[in-house]
Amino acid sequence: MWTVEGRIGPPRRSWSVTEAERTSSGISLEDLKGIRQRVRLREPQRVALHSWAFAQLADFITYKAKRAGVPVVFVDPAYTSQQCCECGHIDNKNRVSQSVFLCRNCGVVAHADRNASRNIARKGEAVWTAGRESRVPATP
Numbered sequence: 848m849w850t851v852e853g854r855i856g857p858p859r860r861s862w863s864v865t866e867a868e869r870t871s872s873g874i875s876l877e878d879l880k881g882i883r884q885r886v887r888l889r890e891p892q893r894v895a896l897h898s899w900a901f902a903q904l905a906d907f908i909t910y911k912a913k914r915a916g917v918p919v920v921f922v923d924p925a926y927t928s929q930q931c932c933e934c935g936h937i938d939n940k941n942r943v944s945q946s947v948f949l950c951r952n953c954g955v956v957a958h959a960d961r962n963a964s965r966n967i968a969r970k971g972e973a974v975w976t977a978g979r980e981s982r983v984p985a986t987p
């Protein structure tokens with residue numbers, strides 16, 4: 848079973864290649880290309896730093912993961928910070944502050960990063976599963 852989770856991205860990050868290796872799981876990272884381009888229009892400097900740091904971390908993690916034989920997948924970052932990891936409800940008001948997530952639908956309260964992390968893990972698992980299935984030739 849693929850139960851990974853990993854979220855990286857400034858300013859905070861939580862991930863562990865060692866942990867993924869130990870538990871035979873994989874790592875799921877946000878593919879921030881889209882965000883980078885969308886946000887660049889408004890805050891060029893901040894985003895430049897953001898994407899640089901992200902690229903550095905992503906490279907490092909990918910390198911370590913590869914050496915350890917841990918799969919890494921990149922997922923669409925859309926709504927990972929606005930969606931409730933419990934009920935799936937998406938609302939930008941769910942993100943109360945930088946650190947607090949409060950679902951307007953089911954009322955779950957979580958650390959914003961923790962919530963996003965679970966969404967990214969779920970997406971990563973879907974990407975991983977889809978990739979596997981598409982590579983498997985159809986059997987008659």
Ligand SMILES: [Zn+2]
Nearest residue numbers: 931934950953
């Ligand atoms: Zn909810």
